[in-house]
Each structure stands twice: as C-alpha cells, then as structure tokens.
Amino acid sequence: MSMELFVIGGLARNPTFELSQSELKASQSPAQFTQEVDLEEHTGFLPMKVQGRDTGFFLLRQSYSELAAYYPAVRELKQEESIVYSLGYGGDFYECASVFYLAAGVVALFDGKAFEP
Numbered sequence: 001m002s003m004e005l006f007v008i009g010g011l012a013r014n015p016t017f018e019l020s021q022s023e024l025k026a027s028q029s030p031a032q033f034t035q036e037v038d039l040e041e042h043t044g045f046l047p048m049k050v051q052g053r054d055t056g057f058f059l060l061r062q063s064y065s066e067l068a069a070y071y072p073a074v075r076e077l078k079q080e081e082s083i084v085y086s087l088g089y090g091g092d093f094y095e096c097a098s099v100f101y102l103a104a105g106v107v108a109l110f111d112g113k114a115f116e117p
Contacts, residue, residue: 003096006067007085007103008077009112015039015085023105031101039085048098055094057102060086067115077113 009015021033030051037046047056064082068074087103089095103114
C-alpha cells in the first residue's frame with residue numbers, strides 16, 4: 001500500500017535542505033537526512049534515518065493548480081502562488097515517520113500546510 005502527504009507552501013519561502021535539516025535538529029526530531037539534496041530540484045527517493053534506522057520516502061513537486069483540480073478541498077486554502085511537495089511512502093512505519101517529521105518541520109518553519117487525502 002502506498003500513501004501520500006502533500007505539503008503546500010508559498011513560493012516566496014521554499015524549503016531548503018539546510019533549513020529543513022536544521023529545523024529537524026532544533027526540534028529534536030529523531031529523523032535526519034542522510035544525503036544532502038537540492039529540494040528545489042530533487043525528485044525521487046530521499047534517504048533519511050529515523051531513530052538510527054535507514055529509511056526515506058519519495059519526493060515529488062507538483063503544481064498547486066493540479067492538486068486543487070484533483071482535490072477541491074485544497075482550493076479553500078487559497079494558496080495559488082504555492083509549491084506542492086508530494087511525500088510518498090509505503091507500509092513501513094519508519095517511512096511514515098520520516099514523512100510526518102519532515103512535514104511538521106516544513107509547516108512550522110515555512111508556514112506551510114499539510115494535506116493528507
């Protein structure tokens with residue numbers, strides 16, 4: 001089974017690797033990146049560690065308008081000038097944890113919104 005969590009943020013404040021990693025550390029999250037990537041360019045698997053275990057998730061970017069067309073409830077956020085990160089994970093609990101820890105950090109640091117369909 002595969003799941004997806006969307007993180008929506010304004011284009012003016014895109015998450016960067018450095019700020020996201022420092023937010024995870026500052027919040028004492030058990031999740032940390034294991035590979036430095038450019039979050040504005042990276043697509044595909046993003047490796048992480050959660051409580052010392054290797055894990056990760058799939059990161060994709062998509063447009064807000066595409067997401068809002070597919071999920072009408074998203075339009076209520078009124079974030080037309082936004083970027084959407086799709087965080088995909090499978091049935092592994094550590095994959096799930098890595099997605100939600102990162103999403104919490106991005107929402108807190110970049111004033112984003114998380115949407116789980």
